[in-house]
Amino acid sequence: MANIRIEHVYKHYGKEKHPVVKDFNLDIRDKEFIVFVGPSGCGKSTMLRMIAGLEEITEGGIYIDDQLVNHLPPKDRDISMVFQNYALYPNLSVFENIAFGLRMRKLPKYEIELAVKKASRILEIESYLSRKPRQLSGGQRQRVALGRAIVRNPKLFLMDEPLSNLDAKLRVTMRMEIIKLHQDLKTTFIYVTHDQAEAMTMADRIVVMRDGIIQQIDTPERIYSLPSNTFVAGFIGSPQINLIEGRIQANARGDLEFVTSRLRIAIHEANAELLRKHERVDRTVLLGIRPENISLEALFSDAVITGKYRFTELMGADRFIYLDIGQEQLLSARVSPSVRFEPGASVRLGIDSLKTLFFHPDTGERFAD
């Protein structure tokens, strides 16, 4: 049960001039699953550690349930945290690892016993309670770390890349378990990752960060379909969104078109209005289109793009093909896995012009209503 409010938080390490976290503002509702995502070194861990109380806040305020916690030590914040390297106490058994926090809080013996049993049942680690951490596999260790976090019933869970040391398959399993845990515990979660798949599958809301600055805070769906800038657009989604630089021009009939040296794509009515509003006619823009919104079928006959086939990536249910369209970057498109092309073949594709996004060529901001 916790609302967290983060207001204008800055972080400088030591005498460093450049802030590691800059003007961070976020309101987290009770029971929300928030994911911080961003490339390595963008300040996700630092922000999380400030919420935990492990790192000093240079400027600004963090409130848990409307109480300013800037100077509250971690143990008084009623939080628990799961670390990337598990951070299990090597000298203690699994049982004692989980019980540690309760013992520190001087709970009666039978209550500790009960709580540890319950937590270990939820995480299915009952059978190795007497083992030492070194006798466990990575996945088991992670479960113990989760057990240690949930046993105290904190109001806030913090997790810093808890799955990044696990192999791909186990990561997916544990991802599901954490989602389930969140549903069962009905507690606020803040989860740090640089894996966009984790962010997309787990989050109620995603906070995308870059160089210590929040780029966008939104639901996974909106982050994906309406990224606020080219960075977010490029960071979320795999293969990456296609970005094509070109000019906006009006044709003889007065309709807007997106033009490059080799392409001419009609712009959908809704987007045309937007571009006019932002006065982009006769100026350059970046057009963004996701691979799945480009198709082989001539569905979108008004926005056709032609390119030379280069190579393909088969991903089981989908095949992605890469085309040379005279831009620096190859254009990726999703097609049916049964389709095959000869190298160098000329391929015609249709673009779903309703799904195109337009970004400012210099700032990278998306033109929005």
Add this chain to the structure above:
Amino acid sequence: MNVLLRNSIRRFTLPRLLFVVVMLLFAVFMLLPIVFIVSHAFKPYDELFVYPPEFIVRRPTTQNFIELAQITSGSIIPISRYLFNSILISAATVLLTTIISAMCGYALAKQPFPGRKILFATIVLMLMFAPEVVQIPRYLVVSGLGLMNTYPGHILPLLALPVGVFLLKQFMEQIPNALLEAARIDGATEFGLFLKIAVPVCMPAVATVAILSFQNSWSNLETSSYFMQDDYMKTFPYFLSTLTSNLANNVARQGAAAVATLIVLAPNLIFFIILQRRVIDTMVHSGIK
């Protein structure tokens, strides 16, 4: 069983075998002085003076032990008093030195405070000083503090063990910060972090420091000879050494001397063996990389 044996034999390739043999020889070589001391204590007089000296006793006898017992029974102060002094002093020294070294090492490794670099450099520098260099200043300090003929006079000069601080600081630096942070979130106090996490995780090093400290204090003669004028305040090893000192050209008491050496050495050995098991045990159990 047979398969196991065959497997282990097959694993012994020639370079490996060579390595084992060399290491074995080395180990035997390291063991020689101890073998000699033990065997020496059981030699009858004629064997003690054989030239060239022989390693292994031919006709073991307990005659030397009896001789030592006779000599000691002649002393005015009962031998139990010396033993009591020694045990008390060693126990206190080991306990305090280990605690102090561990706390100091932890602070230097994990608690940033201004000037800790220079403090650590100073401690490392102290490793360079031979004990003889500090004898006179030490005497002045002990007498200045009025610790002559007191137990603190025995204990205090031995408490500072730079090697111990150095060792523990290096070990504690290896503790992942996340471990301490996890404990902090779990509700441990700063002292709890030290006691419940840092010390158990660094148990091999802590035990090593205890061994070093014991060796340092048990066979220490310096405090008894310089700071203790009253006989009843002196230690057991000191007492034994006086019994058998100035024997260079003397035939008498050589047997007692041999036994005395063994008795002074034995606790060191036993203490080491007890703690050594602990050292290896924790090394195996701690999951630290």
